[in-house]
Each structure stands twice: as structure tokens, then as C-alpha cells.
Amino acid sequence: MHRPFEHAVIVGCGLLGTSLGLALRNAALVRTITGVGRRGSPSVKTALDRGAIDRTSDDAARAVSGAPLDGSPAAVSPADLIILCTPLRQFPAIMKAIAPALANGAIVTDVGSVKSQVAQWAAAFLPAQAHFVGSHPMAGSEQSGPDAAKPDLYQNAPCIICPNPAAPQATARIVDLWQALGARTAEIPPDLHDHFVAAISHLPHLTAALLVNTAAETPAALALAAGGFLDTTRIASSDITMWTDILLTNKDAILQALDQFTNHAAALRNAIAAGDSAAIAKTLTDARQVREKMLDRRKPVPPPGDA
Amino acid sequence: MHRPFEHAVIVGCGLLGTSLGLALRNAALVRTITGVGRRGSPSVKTALDRGAIDRTSDDAARAVSGAPLDGSPAAVSPADLIILCTPLRQFPAIMKAIAPALANGAIVTDVGSVKSQVAQWAAAFLPAQAHFVGSHPMAGSEQSGPDAAKPDLYQNAPCIICPNPAAPQATARIVDLWQALGARTAEIPPDLHDHFVAAISHLPHLTAALLVNTAAETPAALALAAGGFLDTTRIASSDITMWTDILLTNKDAILQALDQFTNHAAALRNAIAAGDSAAIAKTLTDARQVREKMLDRRKPVPPPGDA
Numbered sequence: 001m002h003r004p005f006e007h008a009v010i011v012g013c014g015l016l017g018t019s020l021g022l023a024l025r026n027a028a029l030v031r032t033i034t035g036v037g038r039r040g041s042p043s044v045k046t047a048l049d050r051g052a053i054d055r056t057s058d059d060a061a062r063a064v065s066g067a068p069l070d071g072s073p074a075a076v077s078p079a080d081l082i083i084l085c086t087p088l089r090q091f092p093a094i095m096k097a098i099a100p101a102l103a104n105g106a107i108v109t110d111v112g113s114v115k116s117q118v119a120q121w122a123a124a125f126l127p128a129q130a131h132f133v134g135s136h137p138m139a140g141s142e143q144s145g146p147d148a149a150k151p152d153l154y155q156n157a158p159c160i161i162c163p164n165p166a167a168p169q170a171t172a173r174i175v176d177l178w179q180a181l182g183a184r185t186a187e188i189p190p191d192l193h194d195h196f197v198a199a200i201s202h203l204p205h206l207t208a209a210l211l212v213n214t215a216a217e218t219p220a221a222l223a224l225a226a227g228g229f230l231d232t233t234r235i236a237s238s239d240i241t242m243w244t245d246i247l248l249t250n251k252d253a254i255l256q257a258l259d260q261f262t263n264h265a266a267a268l269r270n271a272i273a274a275g276d277s278a279a280i281a282k283t284l285t286d287a288r289q290v291r292e293k294m295l296d297r298r299k300p301v302p303p304p305g306d307a
Numbered sequence: 308m309h310r311p312f313e314h315a316v317i318v319g320c321g322l323l324g325t326s327l328g329l330a331l332r333n334a335a336l337v338r339t340i341t342g343v344g345r346r347g348s349p350s351v352k353t354a355l356d357r358g359a360i361d362r363t364s365d366d367a368a369r370a371v372s373g374a375p376l377d378g379s380p381a382a383v384s385p386a387d388l389i390i391l392c393t394p395l396r397q398f399p400a401i402m403k404a405i406a407p408a409l410a411n412g413a414i415v416t417d418v419g420s421v422k423s424q425v426a427q428w429a430a431a432f433l434p435a436q437a438h439f440v441g442s443h444p445m446a447g448s449e450q451s452g453p454d455a456a457k458p459d460l461y462q463n464a465p466c467i468i469c470p471n472p473a474a475p476q477a478t479a480r481i482v483d484l485w486q487a488l489g490a491r492t493a494e495i496p497p498d499l500h501d502h503f504v505a506a507i508s509h510l511p512h513l514t515a516a517l518l519v520n521t522a523a524e525t526p527a528a529l530a531l532a533a534g535g536f537l538d539t540t541r542i543a544s545s546d547i548t549m550w551t552d553i554l555l556t557n558k559d560a561i562l563q564a565l566d567q568f569t570n571h572a573a574a575l576r577n578a579i580a581a582g583d584s585a586a587i588a589k590t591l592t593d594a595r596q597v598r599e600k601m602l603d604r605r606k607p608v609p610p611p612g613d614a
Contacts, residue, residue: 138531138535158531160531186531192527195525195528196525196527196528196531197528197531199521199522199524199525199528200522200528200529200531200532200536201535201536203518203521203522204518204535204536204539204540206572206575207514207517207518207572208539208594209575209590209591209593209594209595210514210568210571210572210575210590210594211510211511211514211568212593212594212597212598213571213590213593213594213597214506214510214564214567214568214571215506215507215510215597216593216594216597217506217567218502218503218506220499220503221502221503221504221506221507222507222597222600222601222604223604224445224465224467224493224503224504224507225507225601228508228511228542229507229508229511229601230598230601230602231538231541232511232515232539232541232542233511233594233598234538234539235535235539236591236594236595236598237595237598237599238595240588240591240592240595241588243591244584244587244588244591247579247587248579248582248584248587251579251580251582254579255576255579255580257521258572258575258576258579259576260521260524261517261518261521261572262569262572264517264520264521265513265514265517265565265568265569268513268516268517268565269562269565269566272554272555272558272561272562272565273558273562275555275558277551277555280551280554280555281547281548281551283516283517283520284516284543284547284550284551285547286516286519286520286523287515287516287517287519287520287523287540287543288516288543288544288545288547290519290520290522290523290529291519291537291540291543291544292544293529294529294532294536294537295537297529297530
């Protein structure tokens with residue numbers, strides 16, 4: 001049976017990496033999967049137990065080389081697909097470590113939420129014989145770790161791929177890969193991606209945390225919080241390290257989005273202070289209409305008629 | 308069978324009013340329920356069809372008096388319970404209208420999200436022989452209208468009651484009423500209530516709308532928005548009139564909460580701009596810990612042991 005890839009190395013066996021292993025396995029897209037994680041870490045053990053990976057190492061370069069590993073004495077072919085699934089700040093060290101071990105034509109991708117900085121790291125640290133194509137599957141949850149992993153995490157999830165203009169074939173293979181996992185792919189350059197996600201993902205994350213910290217100034221109020229407050233701030237319970245890294249690696253776009261938000265807040269503040277009910281109603285109506293359009297867009301498209 | 312109230316008048320047959328009628332009925336807390344709404348309005352018809360009310364009028368004073376109504380030729384006793392369930396801005400006109408018709412000892416309450424302004428209106432417009440006790444059941448959804456009503460809407464919902472110091476007995480009856488409907492009551496003075504809900508309800512509503520309007524500045528980003536964005540902004544689809552009224556009637560507390568939020572946002576902006584990962588992580592960790600404490604508090608309390 002033909003498989004698109006022979007040997008995939010997943011670096012980082014958390015929620016995203018372990019789900020990816022399960023999904024690649026289910027779709028039979030790769031023969032061998034090696035998971036990289038800290039020696040003796042419970043994440044790697046869980047990923048192995050769940051069948052998301054076949055072999056494991058704490059040495060990313062050795063894993064990529066295909067050499068025998070502790071507990072996996074048989075050598076396998078060098079990795080032709082490497083997927084970085086750790087927090088973003090670990091990417092430079094991992095890229096430097098695997099660089100000498102990368103086979104000719106190996107494709108490196110990632111699942112990070114920021115793309116410009118990652119593309120810059122790849123240009124600086126990966127060798128010319130390998131191809132980097134960044135990807136960002138917009139899946140996940142406030143949960144983390146391999147226990148929360150599931151094989152259909154990427155099914156129907158939007159997945160942005162940042163084309164590598166110097167490697168159109170590698171780009172196409174990464175697009176095919178995500179589509180084979182059921183993701184809805186879109187090809188968008190890194191800088192545009194970073195502005196998009198700042199607005200629709202990173203800023204909402206920030207404001208959820210800010211809302212909780214604002215409410216915490218009135219401790220007695222927290223006891224009264226209805227389900228709506230907990231729903232609105234759900235993402236404030238996400239992984240701290242991952243999010244600190246995101247905020248730092250997408251700094252410029254996030255600061256711009258935060259400033260836009262602050263301008264909207266100042267305008268609404270003025271309308272409330274002035275008792276301007278028409279301006280308040282317009283702000284709320286604008287938001288409701290935009291949101292309803294978004295909901296409409298998510299509805300399945302009916303099949304075309306016979307006419 | 309003894310019922311706590313003989314004749315309840317529900318003014319406004321939307322989601323909250325109709326749900327209240329269904330709940331009062333299910334709990335057998337009142338003999339007769341009259342619903343007040345615009346003549347021929349589909350809301351009133353739905354509330355009648357669903358059995359939430361027995362009789363209906365577009366004239367609040369006549370409904371309260373117990374006089375015969377179109378379609379309900381029998382007179383009933385004057386209302387001993389009146390519940391205002393319209394948008395807040397209609398309260399003054401309704402209070403003025405029903406004032407002459409209120410029986411001695413009648414209790415007026417409401418389900419509005421703001422309490423200081425409502426208490427001031429009651430003091431100004433209701434006669435001395437009636438007792439006003441404000442209440443705020445924290446239930447509802449982004450849906451509205453009597454079709455969305457359900458008899459268990461208030462079950463387990465927090466419900467804040469603002470005691471009327473001049474009418475302790477009426478206050479106790481309103482507390483009993485909400486407890487009989489399954490709500491978890493708390494007695495809090497109006498000004499404190501308004502600061503609490505500004506932080507945990509009104510501010511999150513504002514920021515949801517602001518997030519949507521900020522994202523709308525990058526229209527292409529909206530097409531990519533994952534479920535998280537729609538979840539976070541769910542309340543931005545709520546009823547516009549109701550929310551405009553809330554923002555205007557709780558102006559001072561909301562402006563204060565918005566300013567606190569803006570201060571938190573400015574501090575986080577500085578931390579991101581300075582690349583201060585420790586400060587960013589602390590902000591996110593604080594929020595996560597507060598939220599987790601809130602979730603713990605919502606877990607059912609285990610029964611006490613035998614010891």
C-alpha cells in the first residue's frame with residue numbers, strides 16, 4: 001500500500017501531537033511514527049500506550065535519523081516528515097538540533113499558532129536540503145496533554161498553511177496531508193495569518209483573562225457568576241506556557257489588535273457616558289449582525305438543485 | 308390548597324416572563340396568572356398557548372385590578388403579585404400606570420438586570436400601600452421570546468433579591484417565591500448588586516461585542532474563525548433593546564468596571580511590548596486560578612459523612 005510518508009517524527013506529545021499521531025495512523029498516511037519527548041515523561045508513555053506513536057526518543061536528531069532507539073532496536077528510514085508540536089519557544093532549539101540529521105527532501109511543518117516568527121526561525125536554522133511549510137490547525141481546547149487527545153481533533157477544523165514559495169511541491173504535500181485528516185485548508189502568507197489569528201484567537205484569549213482578573217477585584221461577585229461568565233472566559237483556562245509563547249511570538253499583530261479593541265472600547269465608553277442609546281444600540285447591532293453572518297457561514301451548504 | 312399568591316400579573320411575555328409563568332404554574336404558587344403585552348402581539352398568544360398565563364390584557368392597570376378582560380369575562384381578585392419582565396426602560400411608565408390600581412399590600416418585583424435605578428423608580432412612582440422588592444434571576448440565554456421559554460429556566464439559577472428595609476415581610480415572601488422555583492437566592496443591596504453584575508455580566512457582554520467589532524475590521528479573518536471565537540462571543544447575539552437599557556441604567560458601575568478592565572489591558576499590553584514573559588505568565592496564571600476556583604465552587608457539595 002502506498003503511503004504519502006514513510007516515517008513521521010512528532011516532536012512534543014501533548015494534545016496536538018498525540019491527536020496528530022492518532023489521526024495519521026487512522027488515515028494510514030505514514031508507515032512509522034516516532035514521538036519525541038522528555039525521557040520518562042508520562043506524555044510519551046501515554047502517546048505510546050494509545051498507539052499514537054510507534055517508537056520514542058528524547059533525542060530529536062536521533063529520532064529524525066531513523067537510527068535504532070532504546071526499546072526500538074530496528075533502524076527505520078530517515079524521517080521524511082517532521083512535525084513540531086511543542087510550545088513555540090522550543091522551536092529554535094529543536095530546529096538547530098535536527099538540522100544535521102535532516103534527509104534530503106525532508107519536510108518540516110508545525111502546528112504552532114504563530115507563523116511569521118516560525119518561518120524566520122526555519123530560514124535561519126534549517127538546512128537548504130529540507131523544506132519548511134508552516135501549518136496552523138485551528139483545533140484544540142482548554143484541555144491539554146495526550147489524555148485529551150482524539151483522532152478526529154482535526155476533522156472539519158480550519159487549517160491554515162503558509163506556502164513556501166521556494167518549495168511548491170512540499171507545500172502541496174502538506175496541504176494534501178491536512179485535507180486527508182479532514183481539515184479545511186486555506187493557504188495564507190505568514191504575516192496575514194498572524195494578523196488574522198491575533199483578531200480571532202489571540203485577542204479573545206487576552207480579553208478572557210482580563211475579564212477574570214477584573215472580576216477578581218470584586219471577590220464577592222465571583223460567587224454569583226452565572227454560567228455565562230464561565231462560558232465567556234472558558235479559554236482563560238488554557239495552557240499557560242503555550243499562550244505566553246504565542247503572545248510573545250506574535251507580539252506586533254497582537255498589540256495592533258489590542259489597540260483596535262481599546263479604540264472600540266473607548267468609543268463605547270463615550271456612548272455610555274453620554275447616554276447615547278442610538279450609538280450603544282448600533283455597536284451591539286453591528287456585533288450581532290457580524291456574528292450571525294459567521295454562524296450562517298458555518299452552516300452546511302445545501303447541495304445544488306437539479307435546474 | 309393554600310397558594311402563596313392568588314393573582315400574579317406578569318408584565319412582558321418574553322423569555323423571562325413566559326418562563327416565569329410556566330414555573331409559577333408548575334410549582335402551584337399562584338391561582339391566576341394574567342399576562343400583559345401589546346394587543347395582538349404574538350408573544351402574548353404564545354404565552355397563552357403554552358399555558359404560562361390564563362388571561363391577557365394590553366392594559367397593565369386593568370390587569371392588576373382584576374376586572375374582567377376581553378376573552379376573560381370573569382373578574383378575579385386584585386393582583387397580589389406583579390412581576391415586571393419588560394426591558395428596563397419601560398419600567399417607569401408601567402409603574403406609573405399600575406400605581407392607582409395596586410391593592411393594599413400588593414408586592415411588585417421584577418427580573419431586571421439592574422437594581423439601583425429600578426429601586427429609585429419604585430420609590431418615585433409606586434404608592435405607599437404596595438411594596439417593591441427587586442429581584443434579578445441570573446438566567447436567560449442569547450435567545451429571546453416566549454418560544455424559547457422553559458419552566459426550569461430558574462432552576463439552580465442564582466437569584467439576587469434586594470431587600471426592602473421598609474418591608475421585611477414582602478422581602479421574605481419574594482425570597483420564598485424564588486426558592487420555591489429552585490433558584491439559589493442571595494440578598495444583596497441594590498448598589499452592591501449593580502457593581503457585581505457590572506463585573507461578571509455587563510462587562511463580558513460589552514467585550515464580546517467589542518471583540519466581534521474588532522475582528523470585523525479584518526473581514527477575511529472572520530471566514531477562518533474557529534468555534535472558540537463563536538463561543539467566546541456568544542452573548543454578543545443577545546437582545547439589543549434589553550442590553551442597551553442595561554448599559555444605560557447601570558452606567559456608573561459599568562463605566563467603573565470598563566475602566567478597571569482597561570487598566571488590566573494596559574498593564575498586559577506593557578508586558579507584551581516589553582517581552583516580559585514572567586509578567587504575561589502571571590496574568591494568565593492569575594486568571595486560570597480564579598476561574599478554576601469558580602468552577603470548583605459550582606461542583607455539588609458532597610453529603611456530610613456519618614462521623
